[in-house]
Amino acid sequence: MPKAPPFSGPGAVDVALEVNGDAVTVHVPPHRTLLDTLRETLGLTGAKRVCDEGACGACTVLLDGEPVYSCLTLAVACAGRSVRTVEGLSTDGLHPVQQAFIDHDAFQCGFCTPGQIMSCVALLERNASPTAEDVLRAVSGNLCRCGAYPNIVAAALSAAKKQARR
Amino acid sequence: MSIKVVRTKSEFEGQISEETALVDGRDLSAWTPDDELAIVGKDIKRVDGIARVTGRARYTQDLYLPGMLHVRMLRSPYPRARVQRVDASRALALAGVRGVLHRFNAPKAAFRGEETIFREEVRFAGDEVAAIAADSEEAAAEAVRLIDVDYEVLPFVPDLEEAMRDEAVRLEEKGNVSESGKYERGDAKRALAESTTVVEATYRTSTQLHNSLETHGAVASWDGDELTVWESTQHVFGVRAGLQAALKIPYRDIRVLCDYMGGGFGSKGGAGKYSIVAAIFARQLGKPVRCFLTRDEENLAAGNRSATLQQIRIGARGKRIHAIEHLSWSNSGQGRWVADPTGPTNGLYDIPNVRTRSYKVVTSLGALSSFRAPGYVEGTFALDQAIDELADRIGEDPLALRRKHAARQRDPQTGMRYSLKRLLACYDVGAKEIGWRHRGPEGARGSAPYRKRGYGMASQLWGGSGLPPAYATVHLNPDGTAVLRCGTQDIGTGTRTVLAQIVAEELGIDIGDVRVELGDTNSQYAPISAGSLTVASVGPAVRLAGKDARSQLLEAASGLLEVGPSELRVERGAIVSKGRRTPIGEVLGQVDNYTVIGKGSRFPNPEGLSLKTFGAHFAQVEVDVRTGEVFVEHVVAVHDIGRVINPLTAASQVEGGVIQGLGFALGEERIVDRPTGRVVNGNLEGYKIPTVRDVPKITVRFIDDPDTKANNLGAKGLGEPPIIPLPAAVANAVANAIGVRIRTAPITRQRVLEALELQSLQRTRPEAAMRKG
Numbered sequence: 054m055p056k057a058p059p060f061s062g063p064g065a066v067d068v069a070l071e072v073n074g075d076a077v078t079v080h081v082p083p084h085r086t087l088l089d090t091l092r093e094t095l096g097l098t099g100a101k102r103v104c105d106e107g108a109c110g111a112c113t114v115l116l117d118g119e120p121v122y123s124c125l126t127l128a129v130a131c132a133g134r135s136v137r138t139v140e141g142l143s144t145d146g147l148h149p150v151q152q153a154f155i156d157h158d159a160f161q162c163g164f165c166t167p168g169q170i171m172s173c174v175a176l177l178e179r180n181a182s183p184t185a186e187d188v189l190r191a192v193s194g195n196l197c198r199c200g201a202y203p204n205i206v207a208a209a210l211s212a213a214k215k216q217a218r219r
Numbered sequence: 220m221s222i223k224v225v226r227t228k229s230e231f232e233g234q235i236s237e238e239t240a241l242v243d244g245r246d247l248s249a250w251t252p253d254d255e256l257a258i259v260g261k262d263i264k265r266v267d268g269i270a271r272v273t274g275r276a277r278y279t280q281d282l283y284l285p286g287m288l289h290v291r292m293l294r295s296p297y298p299r300a301r302v303q304r305v306d307a308s309r310a311l312a313l314a315g316v317r318g319v320l321h322r323f324n325a326p327k328a329a330f331r332g333e334e335t336i337f338r339e340e341v342r343f344a345g346d347e348v349a350a351i352a353a354d355s356e357e358a359a360a361e362a363v364r365l366i367d368v369d370y371e372v373l374p375f376v377p378d379l380e381e382a383m384r385d386e387a388v389r390l391e392e393k394g395n396v397s398e399s400g401k402y403e404r405g406d407a408k409r410a411l412a413e414s415t416t417v418v419e420a421t422y423r424t425s426t427q428l429h430n431s432l433e434t435h436g437a438v439a440s441w442d443g444d445e446l447t448v449w450e451s452t453q454h455v456f457g458v459r460a461g462l463q464a465a466l467k468i469p470y471r472d473i474r475v476l477c478d479y480m481g482g483g484f485g486s487k488g489g490a491g492k493y494s495i496v497a498a499i500f501a502r503q504l505g506k507p508v509r510c511f512l513t514r515d516e517e518n519l520a521a522g523n524r525s526a527t528l529q530q531i532r533i534g535a536r537g538k539r540i541h542a543i544e545h546l547s548w549s550n551s552g553q554g555r556w557v558a559d560p561t562g563p564t565n566g567l568y569d570i571p572n573v574r575t576r577s578y579k580v581v582t583s584l585g586a587l588s589s590f591r592a593p594g595y596v597e598g599t600f601a602l603d604q605a606i607d608e609l610a611d612r613i614g615e616d617p618l619a620l621r622r623k624h625a626a627r628q629r630d631p632q633t634g635m636r637y638s639l640k641r642l643l644a645c646y647d648v649g650a651k652e653i654g655w656r657h658r659g660p661e662g663a664r665g666s667a668p669y670r671k672r673g674y675g676m677a678s679q680l681w682g683g684s685g686l687p688p689a690y691a692t693v694h695l696n697p698d699g700t701a702v703l704r705c706g707t708q709d710i711g712t713g714t715r716t717v718l719a720q721i722v723a724e725e726l727g728i729d730i731g732d733v734r735v736e737l738g739d740t741n742s743q744y745a746p747i748s749a750g751s752l753t754v755a756s757v758g759p760a761v762r763l764a765g766k767d768a769r770s771q772l773l774e775a776a777s778g779l780l781e782v783g784p785s786e787l788r789v790e791r792g793a794i795v796s797k798g799r800r801t802p803i804g805e806v807l808g809q810v811d812n813y814t815v816i817g818k819g820s821r822f823p824n825p826e827g828l829s830l831k832t833f834g835a836h837f838a839q840v841e842v843d844v845r846t847g848e849v850f851v852e853h854v855v856a857v858h859d860i861g862r863v864i865n866p867l868t869a870a871s872q873v874e875g876g877v878i879q880g881l882g883f884a885l886g887e888e889r890i891v892d893r894p895t896g897r898v899v900n901g902n903l904e905g906y907k908i909p910t911v912r913d914v915p916k917i918t919v920r921f922i923d924d925p926d927t928k929a930n931n932l933g934a935k936g937l938g939e940p941p942i943i944p945l946p947a948a949v950a951n952a953v954a955n956a957i958g959v960r961i962r963t964a965p966i967t968r969q970r971v972l973e974a975l976e977l978q979s980l981q982r983t984r985p986e987a988a989m990r991k992g
Binding site for chain 2: 060064084091093095096097098099100101102105106108109112113138140142143149151154155156158160161163164165166167170189192193195196197198199200201202204205206216
């Protein structure tokens with residue numbers, strides 16, 4: 054469970070957090086989601102708003118390394134914590150998961166892709182040699198309407214193998 | 220170059236139309252199977268891959284302009300009502316609210332044959348009543364709740380079969396049911412009477428919701444008289460036409476843009492009410508305005524695949540199909556058109572006697588819109604099951620029965636020869652890959668005593684020939700890199716990549732040196748990205764633009780290198796002359812900044828030939844007879860689409876179609892509460908689309924035989940084909956596994972259990988089964 058956030062209301066408050074390695078402070082009302090804060094306040098539009106109710110996973114980001122639905126996470130609950138989004142993966146060339154998504158054609162329209170990638174990155178960070186079953190579990194909360202699923206699973210497994218070889 | 224007028228017959232989603240188009244110059248003959256191509260036909264990774272995996276791809280939803288206002292709609296809670304009074308004073312008093320539009324204050328704006336966006340009579344729960352523009356989406360949503368409306372509630376009818384009854388509430392003066400298609404060949408009624416075996420069955424399919432992940436929406440911004448609209452669309456030119464009709468401003472002043480878009484599947488064909496409302500507010504309030512539907516709104520007001528009721532009578536004489544009669548009714552909601560489920564019955568199998576009728580039924584629900592192979596998915600679900608039912612009755616293998624009616628090389632509907640038809644090859648490949656020889660008439664024991672295994676298959680017919688008009692230009696820069704500009708869009712199908720391949724191949728440069736700019740009405744026209752027509756419409760024009768650029772480049776190089784043009788060729792970014800390679804940039808660099816501009820247009824389809832795509836899906840399933848759950852274990856999808864430009868992205872397209880078909884077959888069903896007429900599962904929680912867990916082993920095969928008579932690429936479309944036969948193939952496999960047929964899609968556990976219960980009653984207590992059935 055998150056620690057009690059160090060702010061006082063009512064109304065908008067300053068929330069300090071780390072986003073993709075940078076310390077940022079945002080001024081947000083207590084009901085503002087992390088997703089809307091990332092997209093509208095910080096201009097990080099990789100995470101997508103699709104269902105806005107935790108059913109699709111297109112808004113998945115990492116909070117202290119754990120994948121979360123940012124549409125169900127309040128910005129104030131992220132005070133003092135570290136958020137990673139798809140934009141933070143490729144500071145030094147593509148992340149192996151991103152490269153594997155390209156190699157395996159693991160997207161079509163690409164709208165669910167940032168969320169799928171973040172779920173796979175989180176998996177690989179806690180399990181360097183996942184099985185196909187592990188991948189299925191990791192991305193089972195990420196919907197893809199184009200049906201890129203077989204290639205997404207192949208991409209995650211291949212990224213894991215490549216990482217293991219390095 | 221010279222401009223010529225051409226008239227051509229074209230097919231779009233099963234409808235044939237006469238087109239007049241302008242073409243420029245002369246067409247090229249098609250690449251033949253013997254031509255050695257360097258880039259076309261290869262597994263090329265998507266050219267926009269990096270943008271899509273890094274989050275840099277900018278979708279319309281991602282656009283936040285400075286000072287932008289947000290719109291939310293007030294939608295009718297009633298399926299039919301008269302809007303008598305709208306009082307927005309409480310809404311306007313809220314902080315951050317900038318404007319309201321409703322039927323009493325909105326300017327006239329034509330939309331799909333009506334004069335206004337906000338109707339006096341709202342006709343489905345979700346119909347637009349008012350719109351609010353505010354500084355934030357939150358404020359707009361809050362304000363919507365504060366609008367007071369007086370409704371006079373009117374009688375309604377939300378259900379297809381209820382609306383068909385004589386005593387049903389009449390939603391239109393002429394009645395709820397109207398004929399939307401008819402076709403006959405031979406004499407089906409007489410032929411059915413003289414058939415030795417006749418099967419009669421009723422099939423039903425449910426309303427399927429697109430649920431594109433990016434909802435419908437637009438951002439509008441004015442600069443003086445000039446309007447720019449960014450829209451998540453399959454047709455920027457369609458949006459432009461819709462805006463012109465609504466706002467009465469010249470094309471000069473409208474620019475529509477769509478760079479990346481998050482899925483459409485047929486539903487994003489033109490301007491929506493949201494686009495027009497955004498444009499009106501933006502002009503009134505002098506700020507950019509964004510109007511995006513929420514997920515729930517998307518599932519009420521942005522289209523759907525019609526539910527159908529279909530009756531088939533099919534007769535055999537001996538071991539051949541002698542006649543078929545197919546009647547179909549589709550729930551169009553408030554749609555002004557309807558898709559035709561009898562298309563496959565009319566044109567797929569060579570059956571001598573055919574009679575079909577299709578009917579549009581209006582109901583108090585949101586309008587249908589095209590959904591990936593509209594009509595054909597629903598129709599094939601009924602047709603290919605009926606064929607299996609007949610095969611079972613006459614004791615024939617269902618694949619063997621189809622073969623007898625699939626071999627002919629003439630279109631049974633028009634009598635014209637096909638440009639190319641490899642349906643039998645699809646059957647051969649599919650049967651081998653699935654292991655059709657394991658199929659018995661009774662199904663088999665599965666991986667557990669309570670699991671039954673079965674096999675099924677179905678055929679696919681679709682157009683996919685493409686059509687004019689479509690245009691493209693290639694700008695070859697002085698450094699040897701090129702920019703392709705084309706008014707088409709990449710809706711996730713890989714259009715950017717495929718077009719880059721064609722340019723690189725024809726122009727003779729590396730694919731990495733081609734940049735593709737799509738989705739901009741400041742380019743020349745390209746058709747809607749729908750109907751499986753993009754590659755076959757736009758691709759040939761792009762090839763000609765590449766060819767034109769190459770010819771001009773060679774002429775320029777001839778002058779600069781002082782070598783006859785016939786002794787020069789372009790290869791991998793260099794001009795090659797007598798074994799000497801000079802990079803294009805070096806040659807063009809000898810003159811000051813000259814950009815070669817190549818132009819290409821789409822020429823008409825050949826006359827007197829029928830251009831179609833074919834395919835077959837085979838499914839192996841297991842059914843748990845305790846729970847009714849269907850496990851699809853293996854799907855083999857074989858398609859005959861002419862030349863495959865990019866096997867990597869084409870395979871993805873097929874897998875996606877199969878998976879969307881699985882949703883239709885096994886899970887997806889819009890539920891409407893009949894007493895209130897409201898959709899109760901208009902969200903991704905209650906409406907179940909397939910997840911990664913629902914995906915079987917999928918084997919994709921292409922016949923990959925270029926259709927050299929079709930167009931200069933030899934390629935046809937692939938968007939729709941891979942969803943068409945899947946539901947019928949699965950339904951046939953389920954029937955084979957459990958010995959009882961589920962004639963309603965989706966084949967849910969409840970429907971399987973009910974059918975099994977009826978089957979067991981029929982065995983033990985036939986009279987009780989009669990009453991229940």
